[in-house]
Amino acid sequence: MASGSARPGSMRLAKLLYGNVNSYLSSGAAGINGGGAVWGSTTGLSSAELAPFGARSASGQIVRNRMKSVKSIQKITKAMKMVAASKLRNIQVKAENSRGLWQPFTALLGDAPATKVDKKLIVTISSDKGLCGGINSSVVKYSRALFRLNGLDGPDKDVKYVIVGEKGKAQLQRDSKKLIGMYFGETQKSSICFTQCSMMADEIIKSNEYDAIQMVYNKFNSVVSFQPTVATMLSPQLLLGDQEVTGDLDAYEIEGSDTKEEVLQNLSEFQFACTMYNAMLENATSEMGARMSAMENSTRNASDMLDRLTLTYNRSRQASITTELIEIISGAAALEG
Amino acid sequence: MSMPYWRAAGMTYVGYANACAVLVRKCMKEPFKSQTATRERVHFKLSQWLDGVPQQPIVRTSDDGGGGGGGGVGKK
Incomplete structure (x- = not known):
């Protein structure tokens, strides 16, 4: 990594x-x-x-400078690892608590990743900062695959990307620039809360027409394992056509003058907000976990490098001292003899 | 079809729920009021893209006042 x-x-x-x-080469003047x-x-x-030609400590000096820079890089990566670890602990609790928000929805409305619809939004959740392993490229890869899968059904499908996070944007705008509908950034400046995620969901619902939303994010499993996950949410019109869902709703008594259609519309909007909240938290947790292990790796690499450099440095220093000693001793012996 | 008044005004359900949540938080007494205040802090930037060109970004933030998290929901 x-x-x-x-x-x-x-x-x-x-x-x-x-x-x-x-x-x-082009100036050619120095000779x-x-x-x-x-x-x-x-x-x-x-x-x-x-140093000028023949000076003893020239290479030693370079190696020493290099050792100094490697040492400071190692310090930085170590600090980044510590920061990621402490952030991870807080956000992991939040993410695990938020799982209870979308589970009832999946139980009631179901999760239908294979749904074929005309208008689809692919919501790609990525991070704003880098140095966190491959989590961003994996969500981008999944989003592209989803897009291509949709293209197999026919040419007249309308699919758009909604991107959260700087890194996902940087990767997707390279080849799918025209397909990006919306972009959200700086989402982690204040800590992720439900209000923020529901406001983002609100913006997405208001400015896009869709039949289904597919959200791609990294689900946090453990510090070293993240599962790229796709959550599918259907529009109220599609839910209304689904016998299973409407059948389930018949068991409930609806208060006030709301019709089943209105209830489903409210439910699907709220489902989107809840899934968004959970996805943002899961992805942020995965980001921290990935950053932690990436920084641990680079700290280890830096210390390996430092060991090798120290060895080279000491060996060459020893060699030059030995040579000098031999020169002095043999000079003295020549004078005596 | 009869519509709830908030949907007739162009709000979505989440926008309505947010506005209600802000009101409920305002009614709380002190130890809880400051505890829940962090849940209203919002900051993000969004931009619409048209044909591969990002439009002027809009920043939604609760730091510049605007009556907490619910304040930014309705405007545009």
Whole structure:
């Protein structure tokens, strides 16, 4: 996971180096004698860090600087892991409590992921911040698969994405720009609460027409396992056509002058808000868990790297000391003899 | 078909439920009132996309007053 996030960085570095080498070749003025300075710029090190030719401690200095940077990176990843762990504990309780909100709905209205409808919204829930493993790419992958599945039924299907979170947007706008209907960001600035999620659900209901909503999020299982989950919610019109649901409702007495249609409309809107609340919490919990394990991995990688660097550094230092000693001793012996 | 007055005004059920929740929270007495105040704090940004172009983002937040979480629901 850590190497995955490091890849773009090293790519950028490689490009930078490539650019430097190219500009050196095109200017062509420095020549061989200026080699020291040019070498310094191509490796990304200042020329002050490279001692003149023959100096003993040049490579030692570089290795030492590198060790220092690795050490500080390790400190940062360790701190991030601690922060994620403490946030995880709070939000996990909240997420587990919120599961009771959607379960009755699934018992009453059912979950029909295979429903074929004309107008569908795919609500993709992702995180705003990165460095949390593969949770965002997995929800994006599932959303794309859902979209393609819908396309198999016929060409005249109207499917739109509603995206929550910066990272999901960044991935989906690359190839499905025209299919994005709405985007929500900065949702985790204040802690996630029901009011916020229901306001978001309200905005989605108001500004979109749909027959079904499919929500894709990571369900939190444990710190190391998250299940990409699809929750399907049908529109009141579709629910009304469903004999099972309307049959169940007949058992209840409805207060006031509300018709069955109105009750179903209210229910389906409330179901959407509750599922949204649960999905946001589950996804945030998964994000924290994923970040925790990602940061643990990178802390371990940094300490491995530090061990290797320390070994190299000590070995070369020892070697140079030994060489110097031999030179001094053999010089002295030559003078005596 | 008879409609509830709030739906006739263009509110959804969740918007109506939110407005009611805000009113109920306002009626609470002190130790509970401040405990539940955090449940009204809202902050998010949304933007509509038209043909691959994001429109002007709208920020919904309870930090600038607006009467708590329910305040932002009805406006647009």
